[in-house]
Amino acid sequence: MLKTPTTIFLGLATSFTFLLISPPPPKSFYHSLYISTSLSDNTSISHHLHTLTRRPHVAGSEANAEAAAYVLSIFTSSNIKSHIASYEVSLTYPSSRSLTLIPPPPETPTTFNLRQEIYDGDPYADVADEVQPTFHAYAKSGTVSGLVVYVNYGRIVDYLTLKEMGVNISGTIVLARYGEIYRGNIVKNAYEEGAIGALLYTDRKDYGGGGGDTRWFPDEKWMPPSGVQVGTVYNGIGDPTTPGWASTGDCERLSEEEVEKGGDVPLIPSLPISGADGETILRSVGGDVAHEDWQGSIDAPTYRVGPGPGIINLSYTGNQIIGTIQNVIGIIEGAEEPDRFIILGNHRDAWTFGAVDPNSGTAALLEVAERLGKLQKKGWKPRRTIVLCNWDAEEYGLVGSTEWVEENREMLASRAVAYLNVDCGVAGPVFHASATPQLDELLKRATQQVQDPENSSQTIYDSWVDSSNSPPIGRLGDGGSDFAAFVQHVGIPAAAMFFGGGYPVYHSMYDDFVWMEKFGDPMFHRHVADLWALKAR
Known part of the structure; x- marks a missing residue:
């Protein structure tokens, strides 16, 4: 796989987080960031996707429980305190x-x-x-x-x-x-x-x-x-x-x-x-x-x-049936404001293999976890607490994320700063984003810091803006993904991001690793251009 320089994945994924929760970091941080990301290549994220999509893993299945165990293992091996939040919910087959x-x-x-x-x-x-x-x-x-x-x-x-x-x-x-x-x-x-x-x-x-x-x-x-x-x-x-x-x-x-x-x-x-x-x-x-x-x-x-x-x-x-679903939750405690939370979320369950929906996003979440783990080993701590959430049963109706929000409503209402969602992270070219208005400027500033994976001479922001030099930021007005409970039940500012939009094999058994490798993201360069960690830190 193509080696990935520092700018793409963790650049966008980490700067956005800093923009959200703290003043700009010192130059020494970016040197540390360069070292940690330059040790990575696209093979890592493609390996995560291949592992997650080896079997169909609908909510409530044994295969989806195995996928949850894999996510948990990556979180814990990245020195992130993690646990499973299980719920007993109505599922149909x-x-x-x-x-x-x-x-x-x-x-x-x-x-x-x-x-x-x-x-x-x-x-x-x-x-x-x-x-x-x-x-x-x-x-x-x-x-x-x-x-x-x-x-x-x-x-x-x-x-x-x-x-x-x-x-x-x-x-x-x-x-x-x-x-x-x-x-x-x-x-x-x-x-x-x-x-x-x-x-x-x-x-x-x-x-x-x-x-x-x-x-x-x-x-x-x-x-x-x-x-x-x-x-x-x-x-x-x-x-x-x-x-x-x-x-x-x-x-x-x-x-x-x-x-x-x-x-x-x-x-x-x-x-x-x-x-x-x-x-x-x-x-x-x-x-x-x-x-x-x-x-x-x-x-x-x-x-x-x-x-x-x-x-x-x-x-x-x-x-x-009433079946068990498993959300995987990882927590990196903040150094200055540990009681203020930045939440990153993606669901894991899929109707079939789910290479685009949702595991292109899950693979990116695991890459974020591993990079943040490496930075912690170098002595870095986020200003505010980062919560990594891998949801279950989203496909049935945003079930895992909604149950978690319902259980933690009071805590989230008083402590959550923002929720950052990625679902179908990569389905093709062209960056898209939607947000509540509080995060519009943040999206603009973050995308200005990361190289466009399709054109190294410009940033993602440059390719995103329209003829009036204003990026087309959508609104999170529906229940289309796991941001819904955060926005509609608790009123937490939120954003959702993805590359590519709709794709022909959506929710079919052909949404597999082969389709991704051949058509969605052959070099996995869009996967590593994720904005996530940039926004979360």
Whole structure:
């Protein structure tokens, strides 16, 4: 792997922290920083990512517990006081699924295998059977049958368009393509429009390179035809059975009926399906031709809205359990203000292998821990206490971070200075950041100190700014990642950072180390250009 000079990883990762919590350090610190980072290369962070993604590790699984043990071992070997914060939370897994299309005669019914295919030479074929069958977490169990209606992205505006076309949704099963809005809202909108079930598929236009002669992973970065984007359809955050309090011990819990009345879990069955299966179903749909911007890739069939005449039989049964999740917490005590906390967070659990989501961020967190450990050996201490948090069950609905915040609400409200989140740390080029307004200037100053991994002649700030010389800082207004409980429950200033944004194999079994090494970050130079430690110290 390419050797990494001092400027990139710890430069951005450590200066930002100093900007946040103390005056500029003396020149001797930067000399120490240079020595510690120049001893590192990209091999270290790629090794962390490879180790974390060797097996699928969904929340509550043995493999995810092993990943937690690995994170804990890196923290402790870096001379960071660490512990596991466990919670007993509601998790769901698929017990049975079936999906059959009954097209108009003389066509014969199609029963879909609902399976993501292993590709030739797949180095993870030996553990592919550990990948959970494709499903939606917290989906409603049930069996339904109905005519199909194509609803584009399943947005409210899409249903208004269908009403203008005279299409009745009541009693149908909707087929929606992923994108534009959160999958939980797609299912919720379908229910509110009277649908009895929902299918969500990954359209080639959005995730497959547009169709035509485009190849897909492992030859190109695009989602294969059998690829499926799984995920949660829960519209809340935290354990749905303990809203507002931590899931510890024998705590009080809401019943299933009380959870449903709360409005955050879906009330109709749903399944995620592949692009290939979605197109098969679309070929059975008649009615009016969908609008031009509702159409698919250049060689896809003509999309019509229905209803039917194709009929879908959908059956899903979930298994809901109370399972153990494990947050890994590391603490470096501050020298001057030990009762003031800078918190760095990233989640560890993944729907499958999770090379981008979330373990590109986890690998960066481990690199931060190791570099801060080396600096401690040289006598360095942060001004304020740094807390490193590796969350569990984020994919189910930000569960691990929310339970921890609920348990420590009073302490965090009085002592936390800022929360710095990285989720999908690297998915490609181009830096992105969102923050609460208090940290805007900090983001600007930090990015001005670190070399752009794509262009050594400029800083990350230079590549980030737009034509008006102002960086496009987003706002943390949704529950998109583990910053939510800190911002919305406690009011702690927060920032979230990543390289690359959306990527085609999101939440599928193809989000593995091979995809990262070939397409996401071949030289791992974006991984080591992280801003984290810079902001945390």
